[in-house]
Amino acid sequence: MRARALVGAAAVLLALTACSTKSPASQAPTGLTGELTVFAAASLQGAFDELAAELAQQNPGITVNPVTYDGSSTLATQLVGGASADVFASADEATMAEVVGEEESTVFATNTVEIVVAPGNPLGISSLADLAALSSSGGKVILCAAEVPCGSASHTVLDGTGLTLTPVSEEQNVKAVLTKVQTGDADAGLVYRTDVLAAGDTVEGVEFPESASAVNAYPIVALTRTDAAQAFVDLVLSDEGQRILAEHGFTAP
Template identity: 55%
Template sequence: MTRSPLPLRLSAIAATALAAALALTACSGAAPAATPTPTAASSTASGELTVFAAASLSQAFDKISTAFEAENPKVHVDPITYDGSSTLATQIIEGASVDVFASADQKNMDKVAQAGLAGDAPVFTTNVLQIAVAPGNPLKVEDLASLADPGLKVVLCAPAVPCGNAAKTLLDAAKVTVTPASEEQNVTAVLAKVKAGEADAGLVYATDVKAAGSAVTGIAIAGADKATNKYPITVLKASKNAEAATAFQAFVLSDKGQKILRELGFGGA
């Protein structure tokens, strides 16, 4: 029986191994390992975050910011500034340093956009008005027409504020004229006057009535959906922490953010 010389067999093995190594190297060069897609769990967002939000969002955004920080422990959301959207828009246009702006209407977001300061501003939720009265409705307020009673002390939001603009739309549609005892710069102030007994009735958001619990009674308004307020949110172009701001905006739009809003009575976008 003929045997192959040992050196020849070793050479063949070495050649095979070398060919395999070269093939592996070629494959690696042609298809480099893919970079993992960033997820919420692997977010690199960090630092301080400044948020301006409509007064009607106070309860919702306090909860959302807490949940957001839990998922992004390197980010600290500064105490959120809540006020009428028109007031906040003016402050931003005048130079306030803000990362995120959430408005209670499109009109005031448009003001910021027209000033060249807003990025994309998707709508993230909606809201409608109700009539807020003292617990149990002792004065028997029934509808918008009831508010025309000169003996009734009614408080509204100022027309420039989203809740005031929505109130005007509904009152005009119902052909009801109301002479308000005062016009407030945000919906929180209207609700506060009703709760304190300084007003017999006020037009506020359904979410404010729900948040107030037993402190007020809410009266649904027929056709309230004709003046539905849509809430947009934007990352300001001058944001000092665009990464964290974008992550916050995404969280508000996410299922988790939307769940918080729904639980508090806000409508779908």
């Protein structure tokens, strides 16, 4: 009887072990899966490249496509016209509303404009009035186009001061303004402070108090109901995401 009891106990133990051991094929996968396409304002490039890499590292099962950057209004036109994206991050709320209508988006950062000049500030620009004077004397000053958030902010600031500034060109995104100053094709322009920081020692930024009258709020929204899209939005809004944004010069909403 003792021998039969031992055999029975061994059989029960073997059965329990078998039940608790699943084959690799039956185990639930770890992390999220799917594909992620993000459209974002050009000024977000440094921060969002870092955030996209962070999401991919945390979730190897997600295929994170290279983020598409451009002026917010350009991206909005593409999305309204049928372009496919999982997440949209705009440099202002008005442009976001063109894409999602009354759908709720979340503001995750703010930004202001600065004067951008060549390293060393060779023309001695120290104020918005100096920038306007440079423009009126034949200097090459450029802005973002009025329909682009950085252009809208620039015009708001100028209108509030009563200063007249006639740019030699108006660009479709803030990176184009920055590039023309970097290459010497322009003497100065108005860009976001985050772009000045991202450019390092290739340019110099000049702050001016009037910029406080036009603070751009950056909203984000998941355009598709996928886990990958929500995971990216959650990362942007998280403490880690806010830390990365702050490192790139953005301020909290």
